[in-house]
Amino acid sequence: MKRAQEISARIPHNFTLGVATSSWQIEGSSSSRGKSIWDDFAETPGNVVDGATADPACDHLNHIPEDLDLLSGLGANAYRFSLSWPRVIPEGTGKISRSGLGVYDRIVDGALERGLTPFATLYHWDLPSALQEKGGWLSPDSHQWFSEYAHVVGEHFADRVEHVATLNEPWVSAFLGYAAGIHAPGEQNPAASLEVFYRLMVASGHGIRALRAAGVKNPGLVLNLTTIIAEDEDIVPTSTIIDGLQNRIFLDLLANRGIPDDIVAATSSITDWSFVTSEGLAMAAEPITWLGINYYTPTRVASLSKNAGKIVGQDASVYPGVSNVSFVPRSPRTAMGWEIHAPSLTQTLLTTASRLPGVPLYVTENGAAFDDTVTETGIHDENRVDYYASHISAALDALDQGVDLRGYFAWSLFDNLEWAEGWTKRFGIIRVDAWSQIRTPKDSALFLREIFSTAR
Ligand code: FCB
Numbered sequence: 001m002k003r004a005q006e007i008s009a010r011i012p013h014n015f016t017l018g019v020a021t022s023s024w025q026i027e028g029s030s031s032s033r034g035k036s037i038w039d040d041f042a043e044t045p046g047n048v049v050d051g052a053t054a055d056p057a058c059d060h061l062n063h064i065p066e067d068l069d070l071l072s073g074l075g076a077n078a079y080r081f082s083l084s085w086p087r088v089i090p091e092g093t094g095k096i097s098r099s100g101l102g103v104y105d106r107i108v109d110g111a112l113e114r115g116l117t118p119f120a121t122l123y124h125w126d127l128p129s130a131l132q133e134k135g136g137w138l139s140p141d142s143h144q145w146f147s148e149y150a151h152v153v154g155e156h157f158a159d160r161v162e163h164v165a166t167l168n169e170p171w172v173s174a175f176l177g178y179a180a181g182i183h184a185p186g187e188q189n190p191a192a193s194l195e196v197f198y199r200l201m202v203a204s205g206h207g208i209r210a211l212r213a214a215g216v217k218n219p220g221l222v223l224n225l226t227t228i229i230a231e232d233e234d235i236v237p238t239s240t241i242i243d244g245l246q247n248r249i250f251l252d253l254l255a256n257r258g259i260p261d262d263i264v265a266a267t268s269s270i271t272d273w274s275f276v277t278s279e280g281l282a283m284a285a286e287p288i289t290w291l292g293i294n295y296y297t298p299t300r301v302a303s304l305s306k307n308a309g310k311i312v313g314q315d316a317s318v319y320p321g322v323s324n325v326s327f328v329p330r331s332p333r334t335a336m337g338w339e340i341h342a343p344s345l346t347q348t349l350l351t352t353a354s355r356l357p358g359v360p361l362y363v364t365e366n367g368a369a370f371d372d373t374v375t376e377t378g379i380h381d382e383n384r385v386d387y388y389a390s391h392i393s394a395a396l397d398a399l400d401q402g403v404d405l406r407g408y409f410a411w412s413l414f415d416n417l418e419w420a421e422g423w424t425k426r427f428g429i430i431r432v433d434a435w436s437q438i439r440t441p442k443d444s445a446l447f448l449r450e451i452f453s454t455a456r
Contacts, residue, residue: 003389004450010396011455016117016407018078019071019429019448020365022124022168025416026058027084033100034090036126037136038419041184052422058414058432063439064106070430070439071413072114075453079116080364080409081107082124082168085149092128093145101156108160118161119292119364119409121222122150122207124168125177125184125419132185137173137196140275143203143283150207154214162217165292165364166207169224170200171246172313180317182420190320191271198276198284201253205286222292222364223250225352227344231302231328238325239301241266245319246299251355256285266321290406292364293352295345295391297338302328311337312421332383335369335425340387342394349398349405360404363395367411369418369425372442379431379442388444392451410448414439 011017024038030053042053060067071079085092087100104120111118123146127136131145139145150166157164167173176183178193187193204221211219225247230239244263252260258281264273299314306326314327314337329339349361368387372379392408399405415428423434429445432438 001447001450004447005454007389007392007396008451008455010393011451012399015455016078016362016409017452017455018076018080018116018119018407018409019074019413020080020409020411021060021413021416022082022121023084023087024054024057024124024126025412025418026060026414027087028055028057028059029061030054032061032087033084033097034086034092035129036084036086037129037132037184038126040129040132041186044186047186048420048422050422050424052417052434054417056434056437057417059437061103063437064110066439067413068107068110068114068116070441072116074445074449077115077117077452078119078407078409079111080119080121082121083153084126085123086126086128086130088152089149090128090130092131093148096152104157108157112160117163119163119165120153120157120161121165121168122146122153123166125173127184136185137199137203138192140199142199143206146203147206147210150210151214154211154216158215158217163220163290164211164216164218165220165222166204166211167200168222169294170197170204171224171250173200175245175318175320176313179320180315182313188317193320194267194271194273195275197249198259198273198280201250201284202280205283208286208288209283218289220288220290220292221254222294224294225250225348226295227298227347227351229298229300229344231300232304234303235301235325238303238322241322242299242301242319242325245322247351248355251352253281253284254288254291255356256281263321270320288359290360290362291352291356292362293348294365294411295348295363296336296366296368297329297334298341298344300328300330300339302326309337312425314338334387335371336421338368340368340390342390345391345394346397346401349395349403350401353398353403360406362405362407362409364409365411366391366395366408367427367429369427372426372431374431374440379440381442381444384429384442384444385447388447
């Protein structure tokens with residue numbers, strides 16, 4: 001384990017080291033909460049490849065102490081999880097579920113007892129179905145619903161949870177949910193996707209404000225940002241727009257620069273952006289105390305048409321206004337079809353730090369899906385170990401180059417419900433068998449344990 005020790009020797013004191021999960025992907029126990037758009041989406045045949053639905057997932061709610069023990073056994077000092085909005089407020093607004101809040105009391109208190117700093121996310125895609133019926137994120141009221149929810153969680157947890165993110169990856173909610181239609185609520189309406197992006201960012205600003213008012217010390221936001229690589233000269237103008245839709249639209253709003261001009265121009269035949277208001281822009285620029293970056297792969301584009309096979313989430317349909325582009329990931333690739341290219345993580349951190357100066361960064365998700373082989377001697381996922389080694393090193397390279405990077409979370413603690421891919425794509429460092437619910441640490445878990453425990 002020399003490699004692990006070399007990496008941990010580079011990790012500064014007080015660096016946050018953890019593992020991430022999300023509510024819908026692991027909790028199960030769906031009958032004890034309100035319904036979410038992901039329940040509805042998964043229950044419609046054809047939406048999730050293997051037909052998996054919210055139950056049992058990792059049956060986490062019946063395994064909380066055991067699962068937290070596994071996490072602290074890794075030597076982690078932090079746990080990133082999300083709350084299910086319909087578990088806390090089943091109808092989205094109004095009546096609060098005390099037992100729902102109690103679930104997160106057990107998770108938060110259990111984490112703290114084990115020396116794990118909780119990093120909570122308010123919204124990791126499971127919008128209450130009752131709110132979808134009222135227009136969901138397209139509704140001009142959505143920021144009020146979200147702010148009410150943020151207030152409830154903030155009031156209840158501010159004494160114990162310092163780090164709360166409003167949204168996880170609003171890009172995915174907007175563009176996979178409303179443009180490509182491969183995520184809930186499954187709409188294929190590019191104009192709506194751009195409006196949802198904006199309304200999510202306005203709602204996030206309201207959420208930040210509500211959390212802060214409730215006494216939460218460090219409200220933040222989590223984005224999936226990446227580096228766009230243009231493979232040839234002809235594609236450079238298009239790759240600039242892709243960078244705009246993937247990265248700049250979020251960072252420009254946060255930095256109070258408004259919607260980028262080139263994106264307004266590139267999308268002019270789709271929307272006139274008349275839903276944008278100066279109050280909304282001001283709210284979306286509400287200061288955050290940290291930014292989480294979820295990074296998995298670069299987006300490599302070319303002008304030549306080329307069939308690169310299935311690449312989950314990389315397709316022109318997710319970028320409204322973009323056409324005539326090929327997505328050309330190089331080998332090696334993960335089971336998602338995603339190129340493995342660690343230098344792009346360093347680059348993403350450097351670029352983000354320059355576009356949003358003064359905001360501390362965390363890598364809030366990073367990891368890889370592979371088709372694991374279970375053997376009598378264990379799950380020897382050398383490919384995932386290599387992925388973690390190269391990417392944690394790449395994150396530390398950014399730190400060495402001056403980025404204010406405060407922590408790193410691996411995705412994910414468990415094999416879990418990988419959204420529309422169901423159980424077919426496994427990102428866990430711990431294998432979970434959905435039928436027996438047996439948890440088996442893979443070699444990647446042992447590798448991270450070596451890094452985490454020697455770094456502390
Ligand atoms: C991210 C999500 C997370 C997980 C990973 C693989 O986009 O935030 O829930 O699905 O991808």
